Amino acid sequence: MSSITAASITFSTLAKLPNNHQISGRNSIVVNVGWSWSSFPSLKTSRCRVSCTAKPETVDKVYEVVKKQLALRPETQLSPATKFTELGADSLDTVEIVMGLEEQFDISVEEENAESITTIQEAADVIEKLVAAKTDKS
Known part of the structure; x- marks a missing residue:
């Protein structure tokens, strides 16, 4: 063969x-x-x-949610590769970030997807996938 x-x-x-x-x-x-x-x-x-990776607008919204949930200063520099742990987030903070993203984007993140989110880019990619799936169902 x-x-x-x-x-x-x-x-x-x-x-x-x-x-x-x-x-x-x-x-x-x-x-x-x-x-x-x-x-x-x-x-x-x-x-x-x-x-493909997420749109810049989605990444920007993730920045906003992360800054709000972790009470970061507005001038804090973030990048798509920024890990939540680098910002001092523990597992509870990560759960709160995911909950904030669910509210911001009106989506529901399954537990297996939530566990794979460790960076801003990963969060944005999961969001894009879930928003697209929600749109396809409508």
Whole structure:
């Protein structure tokens, strides 16, 4: 049996935002393609996955919620890669952040998704996914 798999491709960019703010990080498109076959040229399986990071507006709203929940000063600098633990958050603080995000975006975050949220970017990505799913159901 033969098998061929292609690697992931990630593009990084530097996004400019209003008020001369910049977000440096991964605005990524990840593409995984793989296939295998038992006899040439019969193609047995094929898969493709594309994932994108959250919109800057969503990330900005997450910044606001995190600052409010952790009582951070307005001038506190945050980035998408900022971990809640770096800001002094414990597990209870993280639960409160998730509850604040649920209220802000009118969504419900399942426990398994909440446990995977450790950074601002992860929170924004989960929110985008849940908002999109909610919109699809409407």
